[in-house]
Amino acid sequence: NKVIVLYKRPVGKAELGDFKTNIEEMPTADDGEVLLKTIYVSVDPYLRGRMNDAESYIPPFELNKPLQSGIIAEVVDSNNTLFKIGDFVLGNLEWKEYQVSDGKGLRIIPNDPAYLTAYLGVLGMTGLTAYLGLTQIGLPKPGETLVVSGAAGAVGSIVGQVGKLLGCRVVGITGSDEKVQLLKSKFHFDEAINYKNTVDLTRSINAACPNGVDIYFDNVGGKISDDVLNNINKHARIPLCGAISLYNDATPVLGPYIQPVLVKKSALIQGFIVSDFAAQFPEATRQLTEWLMAGKLTYHETIYKGFDHIPQAFMGLFEGSNEGKMVVKI
Numbered sequence: 001n002k003v004i005v006l007y008k009r010p011v012g013k014a015e016l017g018d019f020k021t022n023i024e025e026m027p028t029a030d031d032g033e034v035l036l037k038t039i040y041v042s043v044d045p046y047l048r049g050r051m052n053d054a055e056s057y058i059p060p061f062e063l064n065k066p067l068q069s070g071i072i073a074e075v076v077d078s079n080n081t082l083f084k085i086g087d088f089v090l091g092n093l094e095w096k097e098y099q100v101s102d103g104k105g106l107r108i109i110p111n112d113p114a115y116l117t118a119y120l121g122v123l124g125m126t127g128l129t130a131y132l133g134l135t136q137i138g139l140p141k142p143g144e145t146l147v148v149s150g151a152a153g154a155v156g157s158i159v160g161q162v163g164k165l166l167g168c169r170v171v172g173i174t175g176s177d178e179k180v181q182l183l184k185s186k187f188h189f190d191e192a193i194n195y196k197n198t199v200d201l202t203r204s205i206n207a208a209c210p211n212g213v214d215i216y217f218d219n220v221g222g223k224i225s226d227d228v229l230n231n232i233n234k235h236a237r238i239p240l241c242g243a244i245s246l247y248n249d250a251t252p253v254l255g256p257y258i259q260p261v262l263v264k265k266s267a268l269i270q271g272f273i274v275s276d277f278a279a280q281f282p283e284a285t286r287q288l289t290e291w292l293m294a295g296k297l298t299y300h301e302t303i304y305k306g307f308d309h310i311p312q313a314f315m316g317l318f319e320g321s322n323e324g325k326m327v328v329k330i
């Protein structure tokens with residue numbers, strides 16, 4: 001039974017040598033336990049923070065212990081009356097091919113192959129983050145301009161589509177010309193900008209947003225965000241969802257550097273973690289499911305194959321290797 005542990009704490013970008021695969025004995029389910037076979041593993045940018053030995057809203061990973069993330073698994077043996085063999089479950093589980101669980105925190109999900117991975121993305125943590133961050137903090141109104149960074153990723157691609165459904169003009173910022181095309185063709189963004197081949201991003205955003213920026217959904221932080229904030233309107237709302245451009249920095253950066261703009265524009269900048277909105281999860285899930293089933297919302301995935309490729313998939317998030325949700329199929 002293969003297990004991936006955190007072998008060294010990454011310095012800067014994570015490297016393959018920071019992870020190690022161990023072989024353990026095959027576990028068996030005791031009374032009250034289930035034996036789970038890992039089917040799909042979610043890799044997410046926030047895991048990078050857990051690899052540092054630093055206090056955060058979740059405890060750091062321990063060295064030489066398995067990493068964890070959102071996982072879809074199949075129940076292959078059960079001594080727990082709540083689960084039967086063949087059930088598919090979603091949980092925050094360990095990077096192991098097989099593992100036992102007492103069932104706490106596991107949720108049975110429909111075994112519909114067409115939508116299985118959606119529970120790691122649009123109908124899971126990333127979809128809820130997109131929908132609730134935008135609606136609860138961004139407070140979008142029809143006709144307003146919404147700018148999204150990290151736009152072609154798991155969260156960003158849902159934010160943009162929800163913005164369109166709520167009547168906004170939506171502009172995405174992303175890291176390649178292919179992703180610019182994807183944003184316009186598949187996700188119906190009005191405009192998209194490749195930040196990697198733009199000389200003056202502040203001006204490009206200005207050109208793409210003739211009426212200024214009312215809402216900036218920030219997934220990346222750093223210089224890109226400063227360039228967006230240079231274009232905000234009076235009373236702009238800025239849901240601060242993530243700062244992936246800074247997660248590998250060894251020393252904390254200061255900023256944003258454009259505080260005078262935030263003052264002048266009476267802007268609201270609010271950080272959040274999705275669990276802040278736990279009370280709204282059922283309603284948000286209902287809305288996302290309704291849009292998905294009605295064909296109003298779509299999603300995209302990048303699927304790496306093989307248990308051994310979980311670290312590469314994780315590292316790929318920091319290279320822009322994914323379009324939509326990054327998932328590993330075991």
Ligand code: NDP
Pocket residue numbers: 044045046125126129150151152153154155156173174175176179219220224240241242243244245246272273274275317318319320321322323324325326
């Ligand atoms: P994504 O699917 O968006 O994957 C990460 C993407 O970030 C990459 O594909 C890449 O796209 C972009 N990126 C990587 N490095 C940089 C960089 N230096 N500068 C700019 N862009 C970069 O991940 P998620 O959708 O899962 O997460 C997006 C953000 O949301 C993250 O910051 C994450 O931490 C945050 N998040 C926050 C949650 C919360 O509760 N607050 C919950 C879930 C996610 P590109 O090619 O465009 O550069």
